[in-house]
Amino acid sequence: MDRFSALIYDIGRLLEVYWKAYLSDLGNTLLLALVATVIGCLIGLVCGILNTIPYTKRDPFIKRFILKLIRVIVRIYVEVFRGTPMVLQAVFIFYGLPYFSNNQYRFDSLWAAAILIVSINTGAYMAESVRGGIISIDPGQTEGAKAIGMNHYQTMTSIILPQALRNIMPQIGNNFIINVKDTSVMFIIGFTEFFARHRYIVGLNNMYFPSATIEMIGYLAVTLTASFLLRWVEQRMDGADSYELAQADQLTMAAGTYSHPSHGTPFDEQSPEYRERLRQSLKNRNGSTRGDR
Amino acid sequence: MDTILEVRHLSKSFGKNEVLRDIDFTVSKGDVTSIIGASGSGKSTLLRCINLLETPSSGDVLFHGESVVSGKVNPSAYRSKVGMVFQSFNLFANMSVLENCMIGQVKVLKKSRAEARANAMKYLEQVGMAPYINARPRQISGGQKQRVAIARALAMEPEVLLFDEPTSALDPEMVGEVLSVMRELARGGMTMLVVTHEMAFARDVSTQAVFMKDGVIWERGAPEELFKNPQCPETRDFLSRFMEN
Ligand SMILES: Nc1ncnc2c1ncn2[C@@H]1O[C@H](COP(=O)(O)OP(=O)(O)OP(=O)(O)O)[C@@H](O)[C@H]1O
Ligand SMILES: [Mg+2]
Numbered sequence A: 001m002d003r004f005s006a007l008i009y010d011i012g013r014l015l016e017v018y019w020k021a022y023l024s025d026l027g028n029t030l031l032l033a034l035v036a037t038v039i040g041c042l043i044g045l046v047c048g049i050l051n052t053i054p055y056t057k058r059d060p061f062i063k064r065f066i067l068k069l070i071r072v073i074v075r076i077y078v079e080v081f082r083g084t085p086m087v088l089q090a091v092f093i094f095y096g097l098p099y100f101s102n103n104q105y106r107f108d109s110l111w112a113a114a115i116l117i118v119s120i121n122t123g124a125y126m127a128e129s130v131r132g133g134i135i136s137i138d139p140g141q142t143e144g145a146k147a148i149g150m151n152h153y154q155t156m157t158s159i160i161l162p163q164a165l166r167n168i169m170p171q172i173g174n175n176f177i178i179n180v181k182d183t184s185v186m187f188i189i190g191f192t193e194f195f196a197r198h199r200y201i202v203g204l205n206n207m208y209f210p211s212a213t214i215e216m217i218g219y220l221a222v223t224l225t226a227s228f229l230l231r232w233v234e235q236r237m238d239g240a241d242s243y244e245l246a247q248a249d250q251l252t253m254a255a256g257t258y259s260h261p262s263h264g265t266p267f268d269e270q271s272p273e274y275r276e277r278l279r280q281s282l283k284n285r286n287g288s289t290r291g292d293r
Numbered sequence B: 001m002d003t004i005l006e007v008r009h010l011s012k013s014f015g016k017n018e019v020l021r022d023i024d025f026t027v028s029k030g031d032v033t034s035i036i037g038a039s040g041s042g043k044s045t046l047l048r049c050i051n052l053l054e055t056p057s058s059g060d061v062l063f064h065g066e067s068v069v070s071g072k073v074n075p076s077a078y079r080s081k082v083g084m085v086f087q088s089f090n091l092f093a094n095m096s097v098l099e100n101c102m103i104g105q106v107k108v109l110k111k112s113r114a115e116a117r118a119n120a121m122k123y124l125e126q127v128g129m130a131p132y133i134n135a136r137p138r139q140i141s142g143g144q145k146q147r148v149a150i151a152r153a154l155a156m157e158p159e160v161l162l163f164d165e166p167t168s169a170l171d172p173e174m175v176g177e178v179l180s181v182m183r184e185l186a187r188g189g190m191t192m193l194v195v196t197h198e199m200a201f202a203r204d205v206s207t208q209a210v211f212m213k214d215g216v217i218w219e220r221g222a223p224e225e226l227f228k229n230p231q232c233p234e235t236r237d238f239l240s241r242f243m244e245n
Helices: A002-051 A061-082 A086-100 A110-135 A139-147 A152-189 A194-205 A208-238 A272-282 B043-050 B075-079 B097-107 B113-126 B142-155 B172-187 B199-205 B223-228 B233-244
Strands: B003-014 B017-028 B032-037 B058-063 B082-085 B160-164 B191-195 B208-213 B216-221
Touching (some): A002 A152, A002 A194, A086 A110, A139 A152, A139 B075, A194 A208, B017 B191, B032 B199, B043 B191, B082 B142, B097 B113, B097 B142, B113 B142, B172 B199, B199 B223, B208 B223, B216 B233
Parallel strands (some): B032 B191
Antiparallel strands (some): B003 B017, B003 B058, B208 B216
16 A cells, blocks of 8 residues: 555656646657548548449450559559568658658658658558458449449448448557557657656656656557547447438328238238337447457 | 340359349339249349349340449449348447438538438338337347338438348348338339248239249249249249248
8 A cells, every 4th residue: 555655646746747748749649540541541541442342354464454553553552561560660761761861851740741651651551451341341232332332432432432431440459549559659759758758757757657657547548538438430330220210291292102911910011010020120230340450 | 114224135244153043024114023932042232233232244234224244334433223131130220310311412412411301201100110209229129120221211312222032131021021011102103123932921912923043034924823823834833832931
């Protein structure tokens, strides 16, 4: 108990002096992770869409060639940036630019460099997620859309991508949470965020454990909030668990009402009992796929 | 009679596997053509070639006398005039029943949302699904899904409607509700091409019956004749085996 109260006391002392610094750097972490996740998702979306444009043997050579080239380039991008540590990618990009351009170009803004690095890294993961999300949609959805005359673009934007995006929401959340934590490696280019603040403060006063506790709580607060918001968004995307039957008088009744073959039987869908049974059976019937990053 | 669709010497192979061979028939306005045959005989492939979900290997499909295979006709524009109802419904999972019936009208036919909605309501009414406009596909039964799929196809106001075993994925008690909608459509003069295992429907509703086996049309004619008096031994064989079950 002693230890515990001492810890609380130390945390209090730390926060008294440094709360502004902790908070503003937590803000930096949050902002970097948020912006980079959004840009990364856009990169992933573009790659995933380009990667899944269909072609057949009957298409002109040039179209097939370009589409194949795109696939190869995306493949290389994904493998390189998924297969190496972000901390090294940061070194390569941040110090590589002046090195290879003979100091003609350099990053003037640490923010720009950090956002670029984390975005590209996230994009590599998201490209695969988006591709997986697109090809996991039942081909029947595409056929249904084609059968009513929709072209590839209309099918993608109205039918496939909304469903694919819903399915990869958990991965987007995962990537955001991972980014919140992994942006800490940006110390390598001198970017100050939440974890860098910890290193700085304990360097001054050696209060390792109290500061680490603050860090833990800070990260958890952000990631838990993110998880919660994500669930909420997912639920919104799924729509209501049940639905309201439209009332007959709201509808523009056309002449000649359709008379239902099962009218008066237990399968009569217009009957109140059937509707109630339906409502019950519809509760808790939403599935979602969860996967790794 | 107005000829709408002509299938001319149509063949289709997947690799070395020849699935359709020299298929030839004509569909006129108001015809209800039933295609019957054993599993694997190429019935689905035929429908999919007709609306270009598959590319025929050789032969032609003429729509109002114009080849749709030649590449001169835009496949999407053509498909919007030839509706298709699938065995597995293929309703858009991310949309409500009403949106399912509106999206094609808005995106493909460029109708206003108000107009599309009114039109969708008309056809949902016709198939008895108007009360369910707010439901998502996952929330309704198979029979209801298929009726929505029919309304979705009808909302495009196609000239021909293709049905690929529309009742095969349904529980027995739901088959009736879909068939009665289709009967209603036939009575209203809709031109239909129906692949089905519902022999009573094929016999009573259609104006033309086609028997397929191993990718070839063996017999074609008036349904009374084909069912009562099959000329080919293959047809006789298929029908007798079918009636036993
Ligand atoms: N995409 C494909 N690739 C290769 N073979 C295919 C493909 N689609 C269908 N086939 C083959 O073509 C043949 C005919 O299939 P099809 O689905 O048209 O038959 P069907 O008459 O509709 O049968 P069912 O009554 O079971 O639906 C089958 O042997 C099938 O294996
Ligand atoms: Mg079939």
